[in-house]
Amino acid sequence: xxxxxxxVYGILPMETALLALVALVVGFFCGxxxxxxxxxxxxxxxxxxxxxxxxMATSLFSFAIMAMLxxxxxxxxxxxxxxxxxxxxxxxxxxxxxxxxxxxxxxAQALNLVLAILILFAGISTLKSGQRPLCDxxxxxxxxxxxxxxSLGLLVGFMSGLTGIGGPxxxxxxxxxxxxxxIVAVAVAQPLQLVAGISGSIVFMANGSVDYLLAAWITALxxxxxxxxxxxxxxxxxxxxxxxxxxxxxxxxxxxxxx
Numbered sequence: 001x002x003x004x005x006x007x008v009y010g011i012l013p014m015e016t017a018l019l020a021l022v023a024l025v026v027g028f029f030c031g032x033x034x035x036x037x038x039x040x041x042x043x044x045x046x047x048x049x050x051x052x053x054x055x056m057a058t059s060l061f062s063f064a065i066m067a068m069l070x071x072x073x074x075x076x077x078x079x080x081x082x083x084x085x086x087x088x089x090x091x092x093x094x095x096x097x098x099x100x101x102x103x104x105x106x107x108a109q110a111l112n113l114v115l116a117i118l119i120l121f122a123g124i125s126t127l128k129s130g131q132r133p134l135c136d137x138x139x140x141x142x143x144x145x146x147x148x149x150x151s152l153g154l155l156v157g158f159m160s161g162l163t164g165i166g167g168p169x170x171x172x173x174x175x176x177x178x179x180x181x182x183i184v185a186v187a188v189a190q191p192l193q194l195v196a197g198i199s200g201s202i203v204f205m206a207n208g209s210v211d212y213l214l215a216a217w218i219t220a221l222x223x224x225x226x227x228x229x230x231x232x233x234x235x236x237x238x239x240x241x242x243x244x245x246x247x248x249x250x251x252x253x254x255x256x257x258x259x
Contacts, residue, residue: 019047020221027222030066031229033245034168034189037063038252040218050211057204058211062219064197066226070190073230079187084180087146088188089195091153092160092167096196099158115159116256122173123249127242136179148178153192160196167192173249182241186233 022043029036037059044055074080137148152174156167168189175185204210233241 015047019043019218022047023218023221024225027066027225027227028229029225029248030063030168030222031070031226031231032186032233033229033241033248034070034172034186034193035245035248035252038169038255040222044214044218048211048214050214054209054211057201057207057209058215058218060197060204061201061210061212061215062222063193064201065219066222067190067194067197069223069226070187070230071194073227074187074190077187077234079183080191081184081188083142083146084149084184085188085191087149088153088156088171088175089192091150091155092157092192093153093195093199095154095157096160096199099160102158113257116253118159119169119173119249119256120253122170122177123246123253125173125177127246127250135177138179149175152178156192157196167196169249169252172245176242176245182238182245183233186241186245 022039026036026040026043029039040059040062041052041055044050044059045052048055050058071080137145140148152171156170156174159170160167168186171192172182172185172189175188176182180188201210236244
């Protein structure tokens with residue numbers, strides 16, 4: 001049966017094993033920090049028969065499903081603040097399609113450079129913030145916080161649509177730099193990713209770009225990794241989690257610089 005699968009599906013057992021490992025690692029980092037999904041797209045391209053466009057579509061589809069689990073688990077632990085999640089998700093929903101429309105006007109190199117600079121800035125700012133955030137907005141009024149997070153959502157949604165990279169890679173470090181607890185930033189990123197994932201997946205599904213067979217077993221492995229990553233996130237103290245997020249952001253930006 002496995003040989004038939006490999007022959008029909010067009011990938012070798014070793015490639016399948018490597019892609020499975022990538023899916024587990026991506027799920028783990030997404031559960032622990034909400035960041036790390038950027039690794040899945042090149043993994044799919046390298047270790048399957050899919051091209052970049054199908055890889056992006058299949059990856060986003062799997063992230064939408066993973067975000068459903070993340071939203072449920074973080075919500076059950078009481079870490080998702082409804083007002084913050086609503087503000088940033090609304091902003092991303094409003095600007096995501098604008099970014100996707102603007103995508104055609106920029107070269108891939110220019111998009112990678114802009115995103116890499118933003119993520120690098122966010123990662124270094126989070127790492128340097130220590131016990132004091134770069135710009136603490138948590139002491140402002142609820143209305144001010146709502147509009148600040150709405151603006152952040154607009155930026156995150158636009159950049160997500162512009163580059164095809166998930167929103168948490170920007171929202172998490174910037175929320176930490178604004179004074180929000182790391183676990184809150186990680187939790188709020190889940191409904192944000194859910195909104196972005198579903199909206200983008202609808203378009204990809206309509207275009208027939210999603211490989212459902214590949215998405216099924218990749219998502220299963222991502223969910224397993226996600227569960228253990230989330231458990232680790234809640235066992236770490238805020239300082240350790242902040243450092244992990246900062247290092248992952250800096251590594252992600254370096255990857256984008258050389259891609």
